[in-house]
Amino acid sequence: MPHATLPSPGFQALILCGPGASFSTFTSTPQDIPKALLPIANRPMVWYPLEWCYRMGLTEITLVTPPESLEAIEAAMSQNPHLTSLPAPKPDILAPKDLTHETGTGDLFRLPEVHSAIKGDFVVLPCDLVCELDGTALADAWMIEQAGLGAASGGLNQSGRIPMGMGGEKIGRRGGLGVWFQTKGEGSIKGEETDFIATTPLPAPIVPPPSDSLRRDISKLVYTVPTDTLKDITEENKSFPVRHSLIQKHGRIKMLTTYRDAHIYFFPYWVVDMIKRNENFESISEEVLGWWAKAGWQEGLGDKLGLREIFHGAESPDGDLDASQPLENGIDVSSLSSTWISNYVNTITTTEFTRLASRVQNSNIPQAAKMLTTKPKLTIPPILAYIQPSGPSHPLIRRVDTAHLLLTVSLRLAKLSSVEEVGKEEASPFAHAAKIAHKQTIPKRCRVEAENSLLAENVVVEEKTNIKESVIGANCKIGEGARLLRCLLMDNVEVGPNVQITDCILGRRCKLEGGPAKDDEKTILKDCEVQDGQVVEWGTEAKNEKFMRFELPSDEDENAGFGDEAFGDGGEGISI
């Protein structure tokens, strides 16, 4: 991978291999094939975030998975040709014993195994992320906007905890960074999950960022809530309330309704502490981000979340080695720059304020007044948002967590030019070596549109087939005269002769029985999902259906009858 020569960006990556509740058709047995191993354009899903990490030079990668899927993932990591081709070192796989498929992402970080695995600043990724955008660019942006001195300060090292404040949390640096992408536009799906976010622009830097920098699209997150929750709020209040304190604090707020959280988070180490302190943070995207964003403008909320203890309390650890040279104040990085007018000036006054407060602590001023003076303003490091501008020219970022998205993203990836066409330099990181693994095996009298299809190894294509905009997994067999349009075939699928399928997803080892071309009752499937190992008999016409195991026994006799006929006619069809 290209960045092997660069120093490590100082992050560790956590890839959360979650359940995949929306893939009920394909992930019914998580022991066997967990969501993370579902193929997207013939590669296991988890390959994409792993590749993303290696591409940006992250090598300290931890896969977090429930114990029941551990075996399958371990096996895949050592056997799957795509996963084994990833560079060394291999990712660690962590399967905390209390982790189930129902555990929220927030709870996950409170599990002792996960908690102790995090040693410094970290990146959180979902397993279903397809992100063409280079992570280095994001890390760059984070470092410019948020990194403190010694980028990875805070956290654990051999001698114990590294004191907080060194990186600048006290002065409002070292916040987080998240990524949001537009769901509307080309290839959008109706009803796709979206998040409602509100952001405010960062103060304009004196030196404008270069035109290709992501910093142009980075703003500060001030509010986030999934669209469903937003609906609840608006239904309850008959309107959407926006607090005045938010508007007071930020003169310009942009609210976006069609973007979605990519679940790529760059977090400094203290976020783990915040999650640990707040037991009711169930998920990262909703609670952690939501509360953190709000704490930035709601006076007092930061205290409620225990951030004061996290930032300021860490200074008096019990006999810590590093604390032997205590830092009086956090280093205000911005004050070291001669070109940056810092808006942290008030922190200087607040620190004085603290000192004053400690001197007058024992005097008999009223309690309320004391409360005011002893609590200096708490500066909350911001959570930044990279909002990807919409437009076809921008790199692809998608979360693949529904069957429909699986299909569209696979098909979109299938359109990428292969390495053999454009060369290694030009090709997208997700390009395959070749669109059709074995070109020579494709018979002459058939039509396979290579520019928008992908055929994996060992695929057998018989004559007179028509394959358009489809992705076909390894070891598949496409019978004579079959027509495939916008389909996704996982491994070992058998499509019988003269079957017509459009917009379908076929699970592993499933079989669509074929029949003669002239038969009146052909198998025509549209918008269907077929579960692993299913057999769909000849003559089935279906639209928008799911073929799953429990449906199997119905109408067996009837179908069998058709099947016989179909085979009989089949011979005829071939002869013509």
Place this chain on the structure above:
Amino acid sequence: MPPKGKKSQAANKPKSGEDEREAPLQAVILADPFETRFSPFTLERPRCLLPLANTPLIEYTFEFLANAGVEDVYVYCGAHREQVEEYISHSKWKSHLSSPFAKLEFIQSTSHSIGDAMRDLDTRGILVGDFLLVYGDVVSNLPLEPALAAHRARRAKDKNAIMTMVLREVGTHHRTKAQGTKPVFVIDPSNDRCLHFEQMPNREGKHFLSLDPVLLSDHREIDIRQDIIDCGIDICTPDVLALWSDNFDFQAPRKGFLHSVLKDYELNGKTIHTHVVTDHYAARVRNLHAYDSVSKDIVSRWAYPLCPDSNLVQGQSYRLQKGNIYKEEGVILARDCIIHPKTVIGRGTSVGDGSVISDSIIGRHCQIGRGVTIQGAYIWDHASIGDGCVVKKAVLANEASLGRKCTVEPGALISYGVSISEGMTIRGEHRITRAKRKRSHDEGCIRSQPDTSIVGIGGYGFEFEDSDEEDEDEIVDGLVTRGHLYNLSDLALSAESISTLNSESEDDFEPSHQRSEAGSFVSIGSVDSAASQHAANFDHDAAASIYDSLVEGHESANIQLELTSLRMSTNASEHQVRRAVVVSFVKRLAQLMKSGSSVRDAVAQVFGQHKELLDRIMFDKNSSSKVDQVDFMVLLQADLAHRESGDSILLSAATKLVEMDVIEEEGMVQWWESHKSSDEEAMRKVRAKTQQLIDFLNESSEEESDDGEEEESE
């Protein structure tokens, strides 16, 4: 700058042909915004003629219109029409030779609000095409062509795009922005459509902005912007006037018209757009705070070419010196006076030995004595300041004079012709005038006497009091920001109002909380936590109506009738009724006392006449716990806690109430014992004097309540 004006007009003429625009661009100047924010100065002069950096406000507006290529100008006059006409007729704008305008006309009317003015304009039918609507206090150097072009392009596409507001982006904090009541614009950036408008703090005392969920589902991207100066420049179509006419209850252009039209988008289908500019200068001198900051902007040359040395008015001869000091010819400065930067001094002004002037604007022919310190002040023409005075952040109008060794504290306003005698100190909240209000029920005879406690013996002027002001539901920015009006209330946020961690649904729906004291002068009495909007209006309306009745001496029964109907229509609680009564009674008391009556007389006059009314708001005569009476007394006590000599008023009021048997002895004692009356420091303080009454009541609980009289005389 007449040459520039001409040029731009000349440049615009061929352009108008290209735009297929036959009608010349028309503009309406609302010379009188029907507000009292510049009181007491506006009692004698129209607002648009007040000097801003020694140039009348309306000059800036004309300059702006001339640059924008406007041809026909209609000046809509309100109060002091003669003065405006007189001034403009003699200015360069009216003369045929130098005026860039083809037409400059005055419109006279009897309107009392902008709404009336707009409806009046509609009936006159003089505006045929798109027109500019500006106020007589706009200061701007921005070119309007892009905004006009955008407006016309939108208009060509969609006939329903009826209005374009020109707004200037300034950032979250800017001195020229409105400080008290801030406008919040909700805009769809894809087509610049304004979706929602609200002011904050809002009328209902709510602490959040309410967005229609439809907006969220219909628009992908929404900007909520408060980083904007609303400079009051609107490009309107005649449809706007029609809309004003259709809705006869619209009064204010933003919180009335704009808010309602946007809210009723479903009904009328009209869209209003914004044009946000990021460079050039644009501001409105809408209140004293803005007056201060715009003056500073002009002196600091932010509004270039609108600055003193451009000499906008004929006969001016300002020249710029180092450090933004502008001096006209003929300024007489003593050798050892010090003029600091950012100062403007007009012709004929003389400054005496050892005086120090900084950040100030001084008009023509002013006499400034020796050893005077002037800092951040606005001294208009012909004012005179005696030796050794100190004037900071104040306004001295024309011909005002200060005797020797006076001190004028920040925020004080001294109107035309007022004279302050030697050695007086004028505190920041004073507004001193000589003019009477032409109002029927104002006690003119009392007012024409100088108030020697303020202006000193031999001085002339009295404290200005404006009854209108209390009606204003916006925070009006004074010259000096008195505390952090709004920020304070943020501090007072109770812990509950911070988002709760557990209930996600309640998140962002905070209980409206008590405003802090500083904020509470916005409306009379702060709104109860659970009070609905209606009930909130009740507080305000009821208190105002009772107060008016008290002033005009209506009968108790009539007041009672009106109060009942108000209460019914808004579903207000008994507690609110009592509060309204207390608020208005105390206000009347304060007014009477100010005009010279003693505490006792005032109490007798206000409370004595309205036993019937008081009886009808407390219903616990027959029960043993006198909840209503206690409530009434607590309210009275709380209100008086912030008044001058509240303790003695409370004593005599309590005595009177017992004497009238409105509050029974038990009620009084229960009140004394209730924790509400002794919780806070201020509350304890104000009731201290009433101790004697309670002692008396406790002692002679057997005796008749008439004996309260004796107690009072002690």
